[in-house]
Amino acid sequence: MSTLIVVEHRDGALTASTTHVVAAARALGTEVDLLVAGEGIDAVAAAAARLDGVRAVLTADHAVYAHQLAEPMAALIVACVDDYSHLLAAASSSGKDILPRVAALKGVPQISDIIAIEAPDTFKRPIYAGSAIATLSNHAPLKVMSVRTSAFDAVAETGSAEIRALGIVVDNTLSTFVGDELATSHGPELGSARVIVSGGRGLGSGENFKLLDGVAAKLGAAIGASRAAVDAGYAANDLQVGQTGKVVAPDLYIAVGISGAIQHLAGMKDSKVIVAINQDEEAPIFGVADYGLVGDLFEVIPALESRL
Amino acid sequence: MKVLVGVKRVIDYNVKVRVRPDHSDVDLTNTKMAMNPFCEIAVEEALRLKERGVASEIVAVSIGPKAAQEQLRTALALGADRAIHIESEERLDSLEVAQVLARLVAEEQPGLVILGKQAIDSDNNQTGQMLAALTGMGQGTFASRLEVTDEEVQVTREVDGGLRTLALRLPAVITTDLRLNEPRHARLPDIMKAKKKPIDSRGIDTVGLAASGYLRLERVETPAARQGGSKVASVDELVDKLKHEAKVL
Incomplete structure (x- = not known):
């Protein structure tokens, strides 16, 4: 074989x-x-x-x-x-x-x-x-x-x-390449990153989504996003973690402002350590998190960045 | 141009699936079922092509149990012109579904086939690519934008790293990604009118499918539940635990 x-x-x-x-x-x-x-x-x-x-x-x-x-x-x-x-x-x-x-x-x-x-x-x-x-x-x-x-x-x-x-050449009359619009990422690739900081709808805007950059830079982390954040235009499509996006299993996954829909959990629940930061203490993300922190992410994220 | 769209009946995406106690499969008895969300996007894209004058006729196709006609009725209420139902109580693998669809493509000669990129039950993400192979067509998978001209379709695809645009010779197969469009809901008068639209229903035995039996489902289990739920009170405690307890910092 x-x-x-x-x-x-x-x-x-x-x-x-x-x-x-x-x-x-x-x-x-x-x-x-x-x-x-x-x-x-x-x-x-x-x-x-x-x-x-x-x-x-x-x-x-x-x-x-x-x-x-x-x-x-x-x-x-x-x-x-x-x-x-x-x-x-x-x-x-x-x-x-x-x-x-x-x-x-x-x-x-x-x-x-x-x-x-x-x-x-x-x-x-x-x-x-x-x-x-x-x-x-x-x-x-x-x-x-x-x-x-x-x-x-x-x-x-x-x-x-x-x-x-091999020296094999085939014909292709069916498809032609037109162009790529590839996102320029600063950190490591999402699929192979050891640490991922992921943002959800709780961030509220594309501008706020950039708050995650500081924490990610300090941790050498890749940035991820929930479907809600991508649909809302806060983050690029190729950052989506979940059932229909990327499936990741880093050593540390920090979910920020992500409620934890089953479709999102499908993409990250095999991470070794999960941290959830969310204002809503009932959010399902806390059910899979090893460390949950209930609080206003706009206060927690800068505080976290300064302590890393 | 005629557009063929695939419609699959699946568990409603809000419903949590249960595994049968004997581990033979999941248990779908009395479970709420719905049109696969990616198929809704496929139907919507076909409707928009018709509204733009690109598509002249929309044919919705479903392969599945008798009850799959409910999802075809939904497609008809949304604006599909007619429907074909290939009735099969047995579950088919993606290759078998693609083989049946290839038969219908030969019969209907559509200019474009639009399918969902994956069904949320099996999560296979195979049927569109397989259909394209079997019919000798080009494939535009995970589409987030379509532009159809006389001889080709330009497809922007969601890929690792960003977006990629291809031009495909028609006819071609497209599979939909989440951001291709936002599907509309059917209006009540259209739901009533859809009851009069034709569904051509035939048995799976009429399409000459030779099942290979290559794949066997041996067992289905519930994954080990993750032990979560612990809370920390402050950022300091979080950083301390990540450093000294989890040792990931």
């Missing part, structure tokens, strides 16, 4: 998510190969080759794979996945976009968002916004699965796998 992992990269660098997916693949007990596709990907391939436990890094370097659009990526993966028993990618916006397209082209189902591997064909995943955990067995000849990266520890980067160019 062997596993192929679709490597994610951005701005010429490997994203942290891949290191967690490799850990999941190693838990399967199979050989592990990585696929790096894009345009000008030498540095990404070299970084991928350093991940522990990787047998080979396969590369496809061509303009058609620039921006990793789902249509050419899926066609490429279909062309090189025949020898594998498992196909994995991170359950990121890119993995979610590409993997199901591959699964359907191969005529096999997909298991999304796996959080545990019971056996090479048996997996656990959350359903109903994490209100229940399903155990599924997958009997397909190719087991396609996206991995919830927060559920697997990253592997070390001390390996030296072989890098092999």
Whole structure:
């Protein structure tokens, strides 16, 4: 048995998510190969080759794979996945976009968002916004699965796998890249941050939302947001933590002015330590918080910043 | 242009799900059901395309139990022109749903298919991408903005890091994200009128679906409850506990 992992990269660098997916693949007990596709990907391939436990890094370097659009990526993966028993990618916006397209082209189902591997064909995943955990067995000849990266520890980067160019070029007449509007973030990436400071509707405005920046800077934290805060325009969409946004599990999650709807809890309740700061002592967020502080966040946040 | 929209009947998003005592599945008996919130956004986007003169006809499709006709009636009350119901009491996986939808796409030849990006029961986020693959169409997943011209649709997508815009050749499959639009509510007179709109209901056996049996649900459990609820009285106490008790600072 062997596993192929679709490597994610951005701005010429490997994203942290891949290191967690490799850990999941190693838990399967199979050989592990990585696929790096894009345009000008030498540095990404070299970084991928350093991940522990990787047998080979396969590369496809061509303009058609620039921006990793789902249509050419899926066609490429279909062309090189025949020898594998498992196909994995991170359950990121890119993995979610590409993997199901591959699964359907191969005529096999997909298991999304796996959080545990019971056996090479048996997996656990959350359903109903994490209100229940399903155990599924997958009997397909190719087991396609996206991995919830927060559920697997990253592997070390001390390996030296072989890098092999595939030389496969596919056509894409279906989709064209038009442009990106990427948020400029100052702190660490939300998905891999050790500490996250997250704001909700309680902050009241986009201007007030910036109050969190000071605390986040002192803690080296990433900024997150509830759906309510994103819908209200206080924070960018890619900061949303929850059932339909990002699922995170940092060492410390500080929820500020977030009431704690089940959809939000689904995205952060596996954090190691949760702090809730909210004016409403009945807010459901306190039910999952290790340390709750009832109070006016406009007084608490500056006070917290000054004591860190 | 004809627009096909998917509608799934799911547990109401405000209802907390219970696991069956025998762990075979969740228990949905006597549970309030509703249209999947992402499907509501899909229906709304189709309505707006029709109001802008881009869409000429909206066909709502649901695959599920007989009761799924309630959600199709809702789609009709909102303004869909007609509905197709593929009746299946068995639960299908996303690939099987995509295979049935692909059959309907071949039959209806829509210019655009709009589906929710995920259903809030299985949280799979697969069907749209699978349908696009099976029909050879391009896919615009997690859409927050659509602009349709004669030959293409420009889709702005919510991705990690921000927004990405793609141009897709038509026909194409779109899956909706939360901020594509704010769905309207059906008005009472329209709910009455919707009762006269046609629902073409057929059994799942009529679409020639060959179930693979590849996936088996072995067990469903309630996750370990988190022991929360402790309170601190001040910022000083909070910082002290984070440093010395939780040791995360």
